[in-house]
Amino acid sequence: MTTTTQPADAPTLQLMEGAAAIAESAILAGCRFFAGYPMSPFTPLLEHMAKVMPAAGGTCINCESEIEGVNMTLGAGSTGARAATGSCGQGIALMQEAIAEAALNETPMVVFNLARGQQDYFQATRGGGWGDYRTITLAPKDVPEAVEHTQLLFHLSELYRAPTLLYGDPLIAQTRVGVHLRKIDYGPLPPKDWALDGTSSGTGRSRQIWTWAMGKATDPGLGPDLHWQKIAAKFDHIAELEQRHESRYCPDSRVDPEDDSDTVVVAFGSAAKFVEYVVEELRAEGHRIGWFRPITLWPFPSRALAEATRTARRVLVFELNSGQMLDDVRQYAHDRSAIRFIGGVSIHESGLSYGPMLDAPEIRTRILAALPAENRSGRPSASIANPR
Amino acid sequence: MTMSARGTLVIDIDKCKGCELCIAACPPDVLTMSATVNETGYRYPELHDGCTGCTACQLVCPDHVFEVYRFDRSRAKPGT
Amino acid sequence: MTTQNIEIVPTGAPPQRPATKVADASPSLMLGEHSLCPGCGEPVALRILLETLQELDIVQRSIGVVGHGCYGSFVRIMDIDVLQCLHGRAPSCATGIKRMRPDTAVFTMQGDGDMVNEGLQEVIHTAARGENVTAILLNNGVFGDTGGQQTATTVLGQRTKTSIDGRDAEQHGHPIPIADIIARMDGVGYVARGAVGTAGGVLRTKKMIRTAFEAQLAGEGFSLVEILTMCPTGWFVTAPQGPDYLAESMEQVYPLGDLHPRGSAAPHGAGR
Numbered sequence: 001m002t003t004t005t006q007p008a009d010a011p012t013l014q015l016m017e018g019a020a021a022i023a024e025s026a027i028l029a030g031c032r033f034f035a036g037y038p039m040s041p042f043t044p045l046l047e048h049m050a051k052v053m054p055a056a057g058g059t060c061i062n063c064e065s066e067i068e069g070v071n072m073t074l075g076a077g078s079t080g081a082r083a084a085t086g087s088c089g090q091g092i093a094l095m096q097e098a099i100a101e102a103a104l105n106e107t108p109m110v111v112f113n114l115a116r117g118q119q120d121y122f123q124a125t126r127g128g129g130w131g132d133y134r135t136i137t138l139a140p141k142d143v144p145e146a147v148e149h150t151q152l153l154f155h156l157s158e159l160y161r162a163p164t165l166l167y168g169d170p171l172i173a174q175t176r177v178g179v180h181l182r183k184i185d186y187g188p189l190p191p192k193d194w195a196l197d198g199t200s201s202g203t204g205r206s207r208q209i210w211t212w213a214m215g216k217a218t219d220p221g222l223g224p225d226l227h228w229q230k231i232a233a234k235f236d237h238i239a240e241l242e243q244r245h246e247s248r249y250c251p252d253s254r255v256d257p258e259d260d261s262d263t264v265v266v267a268f269g270s271a272a273k274f275v276e277y278v279v280e281e282l283r284a285e286g287h288r289i290g291w292f293r294p295i296t297l298w299p300f301p302s303r304a305l306a307e308a309t310r311t312a313r314r315v316l317v318f319e320l321n322s323g324q325m326l327d328d329v330r331q332y333a334h335d336r337s338a339i340r341f342i343g344g345v346s347i348h349e350s351g352l353s354y355g356p357m358l359d360a361p362e363i364r365t366r367i368l369a370a371l372p373a374e375n376r377s378g379r380p381s382a383s384i385a386n387p388r
Numbered sequence: 389m390t391m392s393a394r395g396t397l398v399i400d401i402d403k404c405k406g407c408e409l410c411i412a413a414c415p416p417d418v419l420t421m422s423a424t425v426n427e428t429g430y431r432y433p434e435l436h437d438g439c440t441g442c443t444a445c446q447l448v449c450p451d452h453v454f455e456v457y458r459f460d461r462s463r464a465k466p467g468t
Numbered sequence: 469m470t471t472q473n474i475e476i477v478p479t480g481a482p483p484q485r486p487a488t489k490v491a492d493a494s495p496s497l498m499l500g501e502h503s504l505c506p507g508c509g510e511p512v513a514l515r516i517l518l519e520t521l522q523e524l525d526i527v528q529r530s531i532g533v534v535g536h537g538c539y540g541s542f543v544r545i546m547d548i549d550v551l552q553c554l555h556g557r558a559p560s561c562a563t564g565i566k567r568m569r570p571d572t573a574v575f576t577m578q579g580d581g582d583m584v585n586e587g588l589q590e591v592i593h594t595a596a597r598g599e600n601v602t603a604i605l606l607n608n609g610v611f612g613d614t615g616g617q618q619t620a621t622t623v624l625g626q627r628t629k630t631s632i633d634g635r636d637a638e639q640h641g642h643p644i645p646i647a648d649i650i651a652r653m654d655g656v657g658y659v660a661r662g663a664v665g666t667a668g669g670v671l672r673t674k675k676m677i678r679t680a681f682e683a684q685l686a687g688e689g690f691s692l693v694e695i696l697t698m699c700p701t702g703w704f705v706t707a708p709q710g711p712d713y714l715a716e717s718m719e720q721v722y723p724l725g726d727l728h729p730r731g732s733a734a735p736h737g738a739g740r
Contacts, residue, residue: 061567450507
């Protein structure tokens with residue numbers, strides 16, 4: 001399943017930096033509030049929001065810290081407005097309390113995490129806030145997909161009344177590519193009968209957004225026990241419905257008759273795009289190899305991964321960290337014993353971007369090293385690659 | 389008995405928590421605490437003759453127990 | 469009144485004689501009873517706040533942003549659209565609300581722990597941005613909700629559970645006079661400090677709240693009313709002693725009155 005379908009009648013593409021394209025896409029989605037604090041590589045998104053938001057009739061605030069930015073965004077979201085903030089790394093860490101709060105008090109908002117690399121998978125998918133909550137997290141592989149995910153995140157956030165997060169990176173933030181900016185219709189949304197606008201004040205039916213959900217004296221709410229059970233059930237529901245992934249040459253792919261790879265490489269985000277390239281190269285050389293890319297990091301595409309790895313003798317996990325998504329692959333792969341981690345920590349000396357491991361030849365070497373010795377040559381025989 | 393009073397109160401004694409702030413706040417000094425307790429176990433204010441309807445008790449009361457009335461004077465001038 | 473044998477006036481029902489009700493027990497915006505301690509000043513502040521919204525006829529465009537403290541339980545009894553926000557973050561949440569709904573009357577309700585400890589940065593920046601919101605600070609100098617610990621506004625010498633021998637500047641530092649600080653900032657429309665220990669103080673404080681909302685509605689920038697409230701439980705005094713303790717300790721450090729009247733310039737504003 002892919003979410004990056006471009007229309008057949010190829011539209012005019014605009015050459016844009018990824019961060020600017022995300023900003024424009026957010027405004028197309030109806031985002032009218034943004035608050036941010038500079039932090040590389042998130043900064044260009046803030047700069048572009050500051051530039052374009054006023055003309056769209058919205059507000060972009062230079063907040064005094066990420067804590068204030070995310071709480072302003074929560075406030076804006078509580079009125080029913082489409083609101084977003086963003087940062088990376090430590091800045092997202094500062095936002096965790098409010099992300100959890102928004103999940104538990106059911107306030108929609110979007111967080112653009114233009115991260116420095118892939119070391120924040122746990123931060124995105126596990127979160128550091130308190131309580132039983134999850135953060136719907138989309139990890140685009142490139143700028144065009146980030147543009148689409150931006151609008152999907154606003155939709156999902158409102159549909160489920162929950163914060164959503166885009167897990168991007170320096171390549172997505174800073175790469176200039178041709179993008180097709182358009183408003184995407186994801187379908188109808190429920191009425192915002194919860195949004196604070198003041199008109200219910202004094203009517204005896206005034207509204208309340210509160211994590212404890214105790215309601216008013218004359219109109220009691222569920223209270224924390226039932227409310228948090230309801231939230232947990234909602235996230236179970238989301239986990240069931242919103243898993244997204246993309247794969248090729250795996251049993252779940254249903255593209256080729258030979259979707260029966262004995263080696264599946266799992267990767268997310270920009271790294272997945274490199275992996276895809278290398279796997280295609282190896283496939284062309286006769287290896288029975290496929291790739292699997294989670295698009296939603298939470299909910300992790302658990303069923304699809306189990307199916308995609310059904311025939312695999314090797315499940316290789318490539319990510320630019322010490323093994324974070326690896327935990328999810330271990331949970332859901334068909335055969336845990338088949339899993340090999342081929343990623344690792346690799347950071348640019350600035351600390352602000354990827355190191356040399358994010359490179360096709362390096363990934364190729366790591367994949368080949370994980371294959372059985374007889375498969376490692378550059379041109380394996382067809383009989384080895386495909387014994388049928 | 390209340391003929392000298394210019395006002396009076398309705399006191400919701402069961403909402404009272406017995407803080408006694410009204411006692412000190414009352415300018416004509418016509419409130420005292422009860423000898424008995426209300427349903428939650430607190431002593432509560434009782435009104436004596438001389439209330440002016442000034443609302444001081446109502447203003448300081450944290451538990452919102454006082455309704456304040458001022459007697460109409462127009463009765464003294466029939467026909468108006 | 470010293471004798472108890474003087475006849476008690478019946479007060480169980482409205483008077484038989486023709487009379488006019490001059491004060492309700494509580495405004496109709498109050499949906500139920502609070503659960504705070506005897507002698508607490510916070511419910512008094514709540515009552516005059518709600519009365520003010522009614523008197524200004526802005527109830528149906530009012531949104532409250534409530535922080536965490538004893539007063540947090542008021543979200544259950546105030547018939548106002550409310551966002552209960554994280555500790556200290558009310559001014560930031562109020563900013564987001566007001567920017568998206570500029571026609572509403574937005575107020576925060578925060579304690580001293582909420583505003584001056586956890587949320588000092590929020591309130592100062594919100595004031596500096598000149599956000600058209602009204603902050604109501606209920607200052608009793610203790611963390612009441614957690615049982616009476618020292619806050620940033622605890623006055624020197626005051627005993628709390630975490631400064632049991634009295635707040636000592638050498639060990640615990642000095643109290644922060646937040647309203648005085650904000651009164652000196654550009655971006656501010658109105659700042660005042662009242663107290664609810666006496667009937668006159670309640671009336672003056674109510675007028676301050678009204679003025680603050682008028683400043684907000686006129687688009688004059690950030691408004692703050694600091695209200696000194698009694699916390700006999702946290703002060704280790706009896707409920708009847710609360711107002712005197714407030715006057716003798718807090719009011720000495722936090723003088724009452726208009727600190728930044730409407731229309732005045734900040735005395736040391738960045739613009740000068």
